[in-house]
Amino acid sequence: GESVGLHLPTLSVQEGDNSIINCAYSNSASDYFIWYKQESGKGPQFIIDIRSNMDKRQGQRVTVLLNKTVKHLSLQIAATQPGDSAVYFCAENPVFGNEKLTFGTGTRLTIIP
């Protein structure tokens, strides 16, 4: 899961296996959640989002699960590839569409060949 500490949580996964990255969010009133991928030396890249009226949303090889009861968000990546190695972080927003997102610190995913 994510941490506010200086060192990012890390997750190492064998190539071809599935990855699950977790995020505990803080605001029970948050309405909108986003997962980003950030490769070394690059800007964040949008992966997938979900509104609070949904529990699950699927994209290409990725699935986001939302558990509002325990304020938990997860990102599942199927059949991980070397190109999936990056830092992944979540963001929450109490109001869909406004600019004031709260970002998590991230989890570093390393794919083992």
Place this chain on the structure above:
Amino acid sequence: NAGVTQTPKFQVLKTGQSMTLQCAQDMNHEYMSWYRQDPGMGLRLIHYSVGAGITDQGEVPNGYNVSRSTTEDFPLRLLSAAPSQTSVYFCASRKGRDYEQYFGPGTRLTVT
């Protein structure tokens, strides 16, 4: 499309100096934002704009100014650099409130 571009990529300033970080996008996006990214912390919003001529403060606006005279450009000005402004700065844009953000490659700023 070049997407979101930022210049410079790296910059070193002395305390008290001023400078402008440039951000431009060629996607005709209405919304643009500036963030800073520090070790151990999530991205934090500095300033944002929902259209030309409109700007507003984010979470950490002190020490920074912005203006939005065109849709394409959204420069961030550091008025008097301080070591606490050492960070990686990202500019982002999106088409509107219902759309995803696109981030630039970042500017790494060091203030000594």
